[in-house]
Amino acid sequence: AQSVTQLDSQVPVFEEAPVELRCNYSSSVSVYLFWYVQYPNQGLQLLLKYLSGSTLVKGINGFEAEFNKSQTSFHLRKPSVHISDTAEYFCAVMRNRDDKIIFGKGTRLHILP
């Protein structure tokens, strides 16, 4: 079975500072990896995904993530955050295409002025 661990439940960071949200996954087979964002009182939005190929994946809103197979990690980064990035971020895995998605517990990103 697949599982996802997000190591930080909350991450406070000052506006315009860089941020990294950590994600580790566990799986005995190759998986597809995702980061989703949920803004307050809104639905889920896909930030980026890793399927194969280049381990550095760029997504929307200036976010990027790096897949590290040896460390089974898929950390999300942004070089300079804005107040509008305040949201809940979910790391997720999918074993096969069109299969169910398993989510981590989420990391709440607090942007400090």
Next chain:
Amino acid sequence: GAVVSQHPSWVICKSGTSVKIECRSLDFQATTMFWYRQFPKQSLMLMATSNEGSKATYEQGVEKDKFLINHASLTLSTLTVTSAHPEDSSFYICSAPLGRGTDTQYFGPGTRLTVL
């Protein structure tokens, strides 16, 4: 573009009543849909996989007789919470893959259920 809708967006009901939530794929067909629930400030927990024309597959610990799922057409799945209790109050979210073998999955905006 492809979108998944849910209806209603929020519902309040009395304890003991049943509530039906609809999930529709717009502009694409979905032979499979997924139902999640999300408690306040928590993650999405997969409840079940809805399969068009066959029985749903429930995750361990989810009562299939309480959470009835019907996938009657290629664009509609329904989740019925039967004999709802206050502990069933939650945010229910559905998702649908864009097609067989695709890695693209669309999520509905969610339905907030409050049971009094």
